[in-house]
Amino acid sequence: MQTIMGVLITHNHIDHIRGLELLIRKNSLPAFTTQKIWESILTPRKKISPDCIHKISIKQKFHFAGFDIEAFPVCHDAPETIGFYICAGNKKITIVTDLGHICQTTAPYIKAANLLVIESNYDEQMLANGKYPHYLKARIQSDHGHLGNHQTSAFLADIISDNLNYVCLAHLSKNNNSPEIVLQTLQQTFSERGIILNSQQQISILNRNKPTDMICLIE
């Protein structure tokens, strides 16, 4: 916990902000998001010290903890949702979860990454056959919901280049996905497209219950 220097907030959905108040208060951490997202998070019951609240603007770089950070918009059904593009020297990290599709504004930030954290939220078959009510299935599959395994795999197959060294597949649904199915879908898509990873490229699945191991971008 001592190594955390700040918090970047993408949107107000509860799976992203449940522990926010406690995390910030206990560790006096600065937290960054847009005015609109702060407005959707802060309620009279949420006690976040004004000192910790930092307002940022979409597509305007800010400097924090040695990084140049830029928020970019993504399509999702919250009052506003952003991804983060983080630069340190010539290394670029893009973090993008919770998006129904990858629009023209979002795509360049993903394509520029050396390390990409992107969602692969649901297996299309599992969601269709699962127990969720119709309205929830429709919401998840919509253009403002989440990326399914085939969507993410196809997009990665389109954009993969030697610059993209690490891909972390994240935000897997607990009920409609599994790490095995995500990898299977990706491997199948890549093999159909004749894509072979080079020896520097790694793809991993982020565990929803465990912190991710450190990834070192600089040799």
Ligand SMILES: [Zn+2]
């Ligand atoms: Zn969300």
Ligand SMILES: [Zn+2]
């Ligand atoms: Zn989410």
